[in-house]
Amino acid sequence: MRIDVVSLFPDFVRQSAAIGVVGRAQQRELLQVETWNPRDFATDNYRTVDGRPFGGGPGMVMLIDPLRAALAAIREAAPEPVHVIYLSPQGARLTQKKVEALAGMPRIALICGRYEGVDERLIEHEVDEELSIGDYVLSGGELGAAVIIDAVGRLQEGALNDAQSAQQDSFSDGLLDCPHYTRPVHHDVWGGVPEVLLSGDHAAIRRWRRKQSLGRTWLRRPDLLTQRALDDESRALLDEFRREYTR
Numbered sequence: 001m002r003i004d005v006v007s008l009f010p011d012f013v014r015q016s017a018a019i020g021v022v023g024r025a026q027q028r029e030l031l032q033v034e035t036w037n038p039r040d041f042a043t044d045n046y047r048t049v050d051g052r053p054f055g056g057g058p059g060m061v062m063l064i065d066p067l068r069a070a071l072a073a074i075r076e077a078a079p080e081p082v083h084v085i086y087l088s089p090q091g092a093r094l095t096q097k098k099v100e101a102l103a104g105m106p107r108i109a110l111i112c113g114r115y116e117g118v119d120e121r122l123i124e125h126e127v128d129e130e131l132s133i134g135d136y137v138l139s140g141g142e143l144g145a146a147v148i149i150d151a152v153g154r155l156q157e158g159a160l161n162d163a164q165s166a167q168q169d170s171f172s173d174g175l176l177d178c179p180h181y182t183r184p185v186h187h188d189v190w191g192g193v194p195e196v197l198l199s200g201d202h203a204a205i206r207r208w209r210r211k212q213s214l215g216r217t218w219l220r221r222p223d224l225l226t227q228r229a230l231d232d233e234s235r236a237l238l239d240e241f242r243r244e245y246t247r
């Protein structure tokens, strides 16, 4: 998969994508991340990329033409069609479901706004979808781009080893993850580890983990439960958790 990023701070995006699982995915050519700076496509002597907002008001707006020229260069760089995403607080909330959809695409382009954002006409004519990583305002879209690169990059076939991909199973089925423990078995300050995890009974361990995921989701993010039907076994486990919890 190829990801092209339009940003006034290309180093930030490139360096964050060079680390860890995503960095390795790039080395193994499972993923390609290219960055494009709109300033390189500005045609005036001062390499201007922003302009004052019509209607007045504080701040600056990113100009259409440097972004449009960068997108043209991106489209030209490889044959596959490009799905263009703009990161902004006005976008649809990014979810794991959306990440999985993006991870299956051959190419996406991520436009990172700075200042007060970009001229609306660029969004209207060049952007396929506007996405937000959360309900807060950042100084630029680059952190959103880094989030998408990470979430999509780790899903590329071969990016994660078996242990790592097993870890991803928890949230990817729409539930919160269960608790995790490691040595020491008995901590002098914080006590012990749930007995079932030391039992070696893998069926019981699987059941306990599923019950914890369901119970935690019910306690912390009940909204996630309304978005998915539960099979009979999960329904029974959650009922058991809820009975024990209120006891």
Ligand SMILES: NC(=O)c1ccc(NCc2cccc(O)c2)nc1
Pocket: 087, 088, 089, 090, 113, 114, 115, 116, 117, 118, 131, 132, 133, 134, 135, 136, 137, 138, 139, 140, 141, 142, 144
């Ligand atoms: N929640 C997000 O995904 C997000 C994305 C970008 C951003 N800042 C740049 C920007 C871009 C557009 C309009 C705007 O008002 C600010 N801040 C937060």
